[in-house]
Amino acid sequence: MKAVLVAALAAFSLSGAALAQSETYVHPAQPEGADLPEGLAHTVFASGCFWCTEADFEKLDGVVEVVSGFTGGRQQNPDYYDVARGRTGHNEAARIIYDPSVISYDELLHHYWRNVDPFDDGGQFCDRGSGYAPGIFPVDAEQHAAAEASLQSVQALFERPVIVPVRDLTTFWPAGIEHQDYYQTHPARYQRYRFGCRRDQRLRQIWNGVEEG
Template identity: 55%
Template sequence: MRRLLFLLALPAVVLATVAAGCGTSEPLPPAGPSVGMALDPALADTVVFAGGCFWCMEKPFEELDGVASVVSGFSGGTVANPTYDEVSRKTTGHYEVVEVIYNPQVVPFDTLLQVYWHNVDPFDDGGQFCDRGSPYRPAIFVRTPAERAAASATVAQVQEKFGLPVLVPVLDAAPFYAAEDYHQDFYRTNPAHYNRYRTGCRRDARLDQLWGDAAGHLGPAL
């Protein structure tokens, strides 16, 4: 009922954007140049995060010194090279994710974890915010025992902070597939569409409720 009342109260233009979902397949303006910084491959590391709409997970990581690029895509499913349309039908098992390519000598893994938590609702495993269903589940994908230990430690910290069970699993890394070009850096290339979606989905309202001044970016320790 709350969601129904909220949707009825939204302007028509916002409703249309929310109904289309995070990754609308409607025709959109062409993407601009990708944000990023040069990084010696020998210094690069990667991590994959699922936090609901991948559009909304790019910007907070791209703002960090030491992050070379953030790529929207899919992981954790059973179909190779899935398209957005295939994933959105919720039959491939994939999560919408971002792959963060970074220099751990500049930005440590623990910092990336802190930014991740400040951009998700840890207590919702049925999706994130207004996006519902399996593609929008939150998760942290790890490649090493050290990453698993670090991620699991932050799960415990968030649980202690709120006194609630965290519903974000720490999963073994799975193949990552980049999404279509028009999804990349969407917050920059289509800012009006992005902002309507983000407002209509009430993402920031929920993050503010959970995280206060730290919502959406690097803030005080968990």
Template identity: 50%
Template sequence: MRMNLSRFMAALAGLLLGVALAATAAEPMTKAQATATAVFAGGCFWCMVHPFDELPGVVSVTSGYTGGQKVNPTYQEVSAGDTGHVEAVQIVFDPKQIGYEKLLEVFWRNVDPLDKGGQFCDRGSTYQSAIFYQHEEQKRLAEQSKAAVEKKLGKTVVTAIRPAATFYAAEDYHQDYYKKNPLRYKYYRYGCGRDQRLEELWGRKV
């Protein structure tokens, strides 16, 4: 009887340990499933952070580089135009609070989708607009929204829709630039003619 009780207690301890380990392993997966990622390129990444940053359901917005072949590129390397990367923002969001469709809507409203040479005063391939989809559903929604924008504007939209590539966060001084350097940011944005062109394309914000 003592032998059976000992075996029973050992088996019970093993079972409880297995349950505890399973719960621990499942916790990161649950957190990962709670958020999703979107990546958009819309010219200068400084100017693409603010439109998404304060949306309910957006967890974080990171400035960075993607789409090219250079591993761990620097700002200077990307700016030189030899890496294949574009300036972009990576948005982590809670799909239960905000949908990808809404993010697409905000994206289009903050770019010039007719400009294939860059965005506003920033010229060259580094500043071309693009949507980097994470999976087929994002691709479908991106293509659907692009068709709607073409219909609305009555012109060919040149914004690329591309599969997601490795995203490299930009240097710290680029992150949240509009918060860290509000006066410089506003001067740059105005001097670049960004808001003037956006109003011309989409109308005045209400």
């Protein structure tokens, strides 16, 4: 559904030239995070619509910036519509840039799980297809170990299989500027989309009443 929405071009900027994005997709991010200011870290999560993933994480204290984009695929400079149609092998995803002295990777993982349907690998909510499949993309061995441990902890909460993969990050490609901060630049459209997808209703159905060990 989201792929058919027409997004008007919106101004987009990030504080710091090192984090600048471009509508021509020329600033891919590598796992080592060489473009990050000193003291910051990053990771990548996929939970369906990247507009929603971005909105879900930007509200957290310690998160400096969230960038909508694509990862996990084989094509250079993937196109939004090709990803949505499952032609490139990419997931819609969000790069989380954060201050680890304020928020830990484990806390980001906890927030991720509460904002994803962990039982659906055919898309997320109303968005169907491989381009919307969920995934955790750690950037190093430490994150990978934490992600795997988190996956096992979540699996212990449910009797049915949790099918969110943990995949090492290769390259993250930022989406065009019309997709960045969409929930802020197009609030009415975003809210209609999110409500129409019943994203929050489904999340409440999954997570309300779940007791953690």
